[in-house]
Amino acid sequence: MADSGPLSADGNLPADFAVPSHVEEVKVQMATFAARHSAAGRVVVLITSGGTKVPLESRTVRFLDNFSSGRRGASSAEYFLELGYAVIFLHRHRSLYPFTRLYSGINLLDSLQLESGMGGCSSGQVVVVDQQALPNIAKVLKRYQVVKDAGLLLSVEFSTLSEYLHLLKAAAQALSPIGSKAMFYLAAAVSDFYIPVSDMPEHKIQSSDGPLQISMKMVPKMLSPLVKDWAPQAFVISFKLETDPSILLERARRALDTYRHQVVVANILDTRRGYVVVVTPDTQVELVLTDEEASRGVEIEDRIVSNLSVAHSQFIAQNQGM
Amino acid sequence: MADSGPLSADGNLPADFAVPSHVEEVKVQMATFAARHSAAGRVVVLITSGGTKVPLESRTVRFLDNFSSGRRGASSAEYFLELGYAVIFLHRHRSLYPFTRLYSGINLLDSLQLESGMGGCSSGQVVVVDQQALPNIAKVLKRYQVVKDAGLLLSVEFSTLSEYLHLLKAAAQALSPIGSKAMFYLAAAVSDFYIPVSDMPEHKIQSSDGPLQISMKMVPKMLSPLVKDWAPQAFVISFKLETDPSILLERARRALDTYRHQVVVANILDTRRGYVVVVTPDTQVELVLTDEEASRGVEIEDRIVSNLSVAHSQFIAQNQGM
Numbered sequence: 001m002a003d004s005g006p007l008s009a010d011g012n013l014p015a016d017f018a019v020p021s022h023v024e025e026v027k028v029q030m031a032t033f034a035a036r037h038s039a040a041g042r043v044v045v046l047i048t049s050g051g052t053k054v055p056l057e058s059r060t061v062r063f064l065d066n067f068s069s070g071r072r073g074a075s076s077a078e079y080f081l082e083l084g085y086a087v088i089f090l091h092r093h094r095s096l097y098p099f100t101r102l103y104s105g106i107n108l109l110d111s112l113q114l115e116s117g118m119g120g121c122s123s124g125q126v127v128v129v130d131q132q133a134l135p136n137i138a139k140v141l142k143r144y145q146v147v148k149d150a151g152l153l154l155s156v157e158f159s160t161l162s163e164y165l166h167l168l169k170a171a172a173q174a175l176s177p178i179g180s181k182a183m184f185y186l187a188a189a190v191s192d193f194y195i196p197v198s199d200m201p202e203h204k205i206q207s208s209d210g211p212l213q214i215s216m217k218m219v220p221k222m223l224s225p226l227v228k229d230w231a232p233q234a235f236v237i238s239f240k241l242e243t244d245p246s247i248l249l250e251r252a253r254r255a256l257d258t259y260r261h262q263v264v265v266a267n268i269l270d271t272r273r274g275y276v277v278v279v280t281p282d283t284q285v286e287l288v289l290t291d292e293e294a295s296r297g298v299e300i301e302d303r304i305v306s307n308l309s310v311a312h313s314q315f316i317a318q319n320q321g322m
Numbered sequence: 323m324a325d326s327g328p329l330s331a332d333g334n335l336p337a338d339f340a341v342p343s344h345v346e347e348v349k350v351q352m353a354t355f356a357a358r359h360s361a362a363g364r365v366v367v368l369i370t371s372g373g374t375k376v377p378l379e380s381r382t383v384r385f386l387d388n389f390s391s392g393r394r395g396a397s398s399a400e401y402f403l404e405l406g407y408a409v410i411f412l413h414r415h416r417s418l419y420p421f422t423r424l425y426s427g428i429n430l431l432d433s434l435q436l437e438s439g440m441g442g443c444s445s446g447q448v449v450v451v452d453q454q455a456l457p458n459i460a461k462v463l464k465r466y467q468v469v470k471d472a473g474l475l476l477s478v479e480f481s482t483l484s485e486y487l488h489l490l491k492a493a494a495q496a497l498s499p500i501g502s503k504a505m506f507y508l509a510a511a512v513s514d515f516y517i518p519v520s521d522m523p524e525h526k527i528q529s530s531d532g533p534l535q536i537s538m539k540m541v542p543k544m545l546s547p548l549v550k551d552w553a554p555q556a557f558v559i560s561f562k563l564e565t566d567p568s569i570l571l572e573r574a575r576r577a578l579d580t581y582r583h584q585v586v587v588a589n590i591l592d593t594r595r596g597y598v599v600v601v602t603p604d605t606q607v608e609l610v611l612t613d614e615e616a617s618r619g620v621e622i623e624d625r626i627v628s629n630l631s632v633a634h635s636q637f638i639a640q641n642q643g644m
Contacts, residue, residue, distance in 0.1 A: 192529035
């Protein structure tokens, strides 16, 4: 990594990133959530998911974005819940969401049917789900309702890079009191670049002004203060997505050296659904789905989450009493 | 407008914009749709909706985007259908869709209920819609099914700017045979800028290379060949969105002068849901929603579509026999 940008020594974000008005309120929610579940003997994972929006204008018409449907974060949340984690899901507005993501490509109205006067067992019109159109919907709905009723999933949304940075900092501080029982699973696709407010035009850039030159500064690396200052006892996983396989592992190792966190999950854009490498300071494990597994609907996130939850348990045991 | 970019005299798009593999197939679908409905005495509108994605890398991780949920296009489609139009809905993948857009902010699983063994009137588990959670769902579902059964809505998707440009050209050529009975309602938020393939790095731009400089070229203006060459008899509406009210009307008039089409719908980002100006070469009509109307759920698109369908009828009458 080059210089990590203009983050001050105390880990304050530069004034370029406006503080979202609800950040303190959300921080209290997250701290309460973590304390409650930790007291009940649960581990807590903060998952970040989806891309960040980087405005090019103050009154934003145009923005820079990162490729990310939020699929990895949303599916991972389900597997963490299955293993008994309480989950804070910090995700991009309108990115994929746990459980509902299974039906994201389907037009809602194509999957509903009107039924009227069902033999006296209900009055008026009933709208019923076509269970062919939404496969496994009864089963998924049951699982979703169990999670919801138990309050195991806390949802927090961001859209812009500024919102993401401030909410991640707030989350780190909110989870810090539970120490090693907190996992950070940083799967969001965060922009490396932004335009400082001072360089940003107020109004929509006019095409009549001719071709466009954009100069972007580097976003401060949050991992550094997160690991050092905000949640120093937590178990932290970052993701490294590259398109060029030849530089992937070197980049992953370099990130571990720089930030001193526990795990990098490294993956290549084209093969990310069937292949990742889980890299730690001492180990390097390839997780691979066979074609047969993929065709049965097995998801690589199931493997990633299993691997990491074992490592997290060991980490907690090692840090017991610290 | 400045120079309209590298569109050749015959309206061919530059090689920078890769041709989507399905464009010829979609063109046939659109032509068949238009011919069938025109033969049945219907007018046809092509609506474009949502923003365009402009890749910064060949194997795309980052892209430039335009603010647009697709709300205007999706709601307008419903009002056009109500007035008897057949609608081709050329929209950004995952942008808002007619009818389903009414439930877009709602978590599907929060609006479903499991009901088992409903007093003998159905076997097994039934998943039923909570009609409090999805207001008017029975009514909306009925309207959707009428439209679907009558084949009045043809959906075509794009994601990137290249796909949009090629599909719009194909649509214009497909609708050209029905002459003045075709309306083009160009509500999509199309990027004015792009990065030529030749200037684009293949792999993900590395943040370790330091701050980012982006040089973007201007996108060829499609309105010019659309009006002159591809569908010269059609009724064409473009949209002009600005953030600065002081330049809005001058920009709208300049677009009409430059492209010689029929209507510009001009609007300001902050007030776009309650105020637009419908600008033609000879007229300028303000459409405004009162606070009371807005609180009753009246939508400005209802007014826009009413206004334009009247103008379109007059346009057809004037062009009869041409």
